[in-house]
Amino acid sequence: MSIFVDENTTVIVQGLTGGQGRFHGLRNRDYGTRVVGGVTPGKGGTDVDGIPVFNTVDEAVAATGATASFVVVPPKFAADAIIEAAQGGVTFIVCITEGIPAHDEARTYNRLVEQFPGVRLLGPNCPGIISPGKCNIGITSGDIALAGGPVGIVSRSGTLTYQALHELSQQGVGQTTCVGIGGDPVPGTNFIDCLSAFQDDPETRAVMMIGEIGGSEEERAAEWIKAHMTKPVVAYVAGVTAPAGRKMGHAGAIISGSKGTAQAKMAALAEAGVHVCVNPTEAGAKMVEIVRAL
Amino acid sequence: MDLFEYQGKQYFARYGIAVSPGGVADTVEEALAVAARVGYPVVVKAQVKVGGRGKAGGVKLAASDDEVRTHAGAILGLDIKGHVVRRLWVEHASDIAKEYYASFTLDRPNKVHLGMLSAQGGVEIEVVAEENPDAIAMLSIDPLVGLDVATARRWVAEAGLDEAARAEAAELLVKLYRCYVEGDCDLAEVNPLILTPGGTVHALDAKVTLDENAAFRHPEWDEFRATETEDPREQMAKAKGLNYIGLDGSVGIIANGAGLAMSTLDVVNQVGGTAANFLDIGGGANADVMAAALEVINTDPKVRAIFVNIFGGITRVDEVARGVLEALSRVSISSPIVLRLDGTNAVEGRAILAEHLNDRLLTEPTMLDAARRAVAFANQ
Numbered sequence: 212m213s214i215f216v217d218e219n220t221t222v223i224v225q226g227l228t229g230g231q232g233r234f235h236g237l238r239n240r241d242y243g244t245r246v247v248g249g250v251t252p253g254k255g256g257t258d259v260d261g262i263p264v265f266n267t268v269d270e271a272v273a274a275t276g277a278t279a280s281f282v283v284v285p286p287k288f289a290a291d292a293i294i295e296a297a298q299g300g301v302t303f304i305v306c307i308t309e310g311i312p313a314h315d316e317a318r319t320y321n322r323l324v325e326q327f328p329g330v331r332l333l334g335p336n337c338p339g340i341i342s343p344g345k346c347n348i349g350i351t352s353g354d355i356a357l358a359g360g361p362v363g364i365v366s367r368s369g370t371l372t373y374q375a376l377h378e379l380s381q382q383g384v385g386q387t388t389c390v391g392i393g394g395d396p397v398p399g400t401n402f403i404d405c406l407s408a409f410q411d412d413p414e415t416r417a418v419m420m421i422g423e424i425g426g427s428e429e430e431r432a433a434e435w436i437k438a439h440m441t442k443p444v445v446a447y448v449a450g451v452t453a454p455a456g457r458k459m460g461h462a463g464a465i466i467s468g469s470k471g472t473a474q475a476k477m478a479a480l481a482e483a484g485v486h487v488c489v490n491p492t493e494a495g496a497k498m499v500e501i502v503r504a505l
Numbered sequence: 506m507d508l509f510e511y512q513g514k515q516y517f518a519r520y521g522i523a524v525s526p527g528g529v530a531d532t533v534e535e536a537l538a539v540a541a542r543v544g545y546p547v548v549v550k551a552q553v554k555v556g557g558r559g560k561a562g563g564v565k566l567a568a569s570d571d572e573v574r575t576h577a578g579a580i581l582g583l584d585i586k587g588h589v590v591r592r593l594w595v596e597h598a599s600d601i602a603k604e605y606y607a608s609f610t611l612d613r614p615n616k617v618h619l620g621m622l623s624a625q626g627g628v629e630i631e632v633v634a635e636e637n638p639d640a641i642a643m644l645s646i647d648p649l650v651g652l653d654v655a656t657a658r659r660w661v662a663e664a665g666l667d668e669a670a671r672a673e674a675a676e677l678l679v680k681l682y683r684c685y686v687e688g689d690c691d692l693a694e695v696n697p698l699i700l701t702p703g704g705t706v707h708a709l710d711a712k713v714t715l716d717e718n719a720a721f722r723h724p725e726w727d728e729f730r731a732t733e734t735e736d737p738r739e740q741m742a743k744a745k746g747l748n749y750i751g752l753d754g755s756v757g758i759i760a761n762g763a764g765l766a767m768s769t770l771d772v773v774n775q776v777g778g779t780a781a782n783f784l785d786i787g788g789g790a791n792a793d794v795m796a797a798a799l800e801v802i803n804t805d806p807k808v809r810a811i812f813v814n815i816f817g818g819i820t821r822v823d824e825v826a827r828g829v830l831e832a833l834s835r836v837s838i839s840s841p842i843v844l845r846l847d848g849t850n851a852v853e854g855r856a857i858l859a860e861h862l863n864d865r866l867l868t869e870p871t872m873l874d875a876a877r878r879a880v881a882f883a884n885q
Contacts, residue, residue, distance in 0.1 A: 368764020
């Protein structure tokens, strides 16, 4: 099994007619993802390489029955696009857009929670999600993932996610699902959402978690793991040497005063029984060792 | 983007938040002119984006022209924790009956807004939070609901603000919240918020951090950007569309993706080196971007070795390799370059570099090997 998306997931791409939307949308389809439509206001009735384009999410969902949406639109339109997707009836939204104002994210998140409780948002500013061999929504290269499990991956960083997939796939260790939750301050889906889904997924037998400086999601995840998680967890947290007060590339990756340091996160995770590693290579090796002993 | 105090006060004023009358001065003469306009006594305040100005001698009271000359002269050019004072804010000195603290920021764990209000202002709020957390009244605000005056009135009472201050403080807090939201602030902080003996409430300081992601809807921020005193290399990198942060070490870092770049800094540190910078060339970087990144790092005299750590996803490794050759043909790179190339088109990328490799341009198979090699060069 996998979490959140599988071979039955049908996807529309909001922004399919744009450069990025076309590139990633077609790559996702080539991977085998059921990309059934696109949405671009004013371009309804056209198509992108055979994928029909609609003016609104409502029309796209009515015509295709899509269950998920992949939002690839510029930052100033992204919050509205997410709400439109929820109103249109999809239940899973992946938004890769980087650069959405934090206040827009906070409003959008709370609107989804209050008005669309059945909808899950992944991102913004995330690489997306891949259930190897079944469904890939986002910008991850499908060829670095390996189907068959038993590892679930959840990560705040894009390239470190690829690194993690690579380390495992090279050793012949497959993944059930790899979720990039993104590097923004208000992620729609957090570590605990993913850990909980992996805990409930019978095919996932171990979880790799990649965190980074900023916020306290890793500390909260540690508490959750301590209380609920029975599967082994390997963690890596980036930014041990990051200076305080600077946004390290991601809007959410900032040490504020003494809060949000990698050291505090690593300590909390270790205290919860997580195997904490000091670099991605060590984390990969540790996970391979754990999987071989299962 | 952090604002100077005077910019924060000007930003507050846009939203009707009361501040002391004052003006900006870059010279002693300008300081005297502002003092004459706002009336004595005045406070002469260094404009630097760092805390602890008062202790460093950057905030002085002046009751006469002579005192303004003395203090403005001494503060201009003063080095406060590495920040040289180029500009002053001169304002009419307020009589202070009480000092409070107020701020709005994002409550990341709960994904709502957080208001913090305390009757103990004028000191660092972190200290209050540590020593006397009950002295801070926290208010969670649903972004969809916002803050109304009725809620603010209950809040000022709960925080224990003096009766005389409550009505005006509640109004001011609603305006400050509006500034925080409509003004797209990451942080809007007033410390101290004061009550005067005459019973009025106003902001005596302003600490504002703007969310750069919202710049597209704030053309008025251009004037703030013009005064951003950035490291020249950070400016150069920004102009080339690179995400660069200067650090103190000797290994120049180039990576794709924020997480991988942070991780590269860590790994360099683990094998005994220190990073000279954080540099994320972003997703989908092409040869031009890679060449620009090498050029930026090449201007840093501290750099003794360059570690290029690429895991191609959207970024194609062959493009990165072409960029390295492009940079080498355009400028003389003064440090040896160690590359670790993996991911999309890595085989093609390594092939492009193969015939150009020498003892100052090397590839290593893994991130750790490459880090060790780069650090060995830097520590030679």
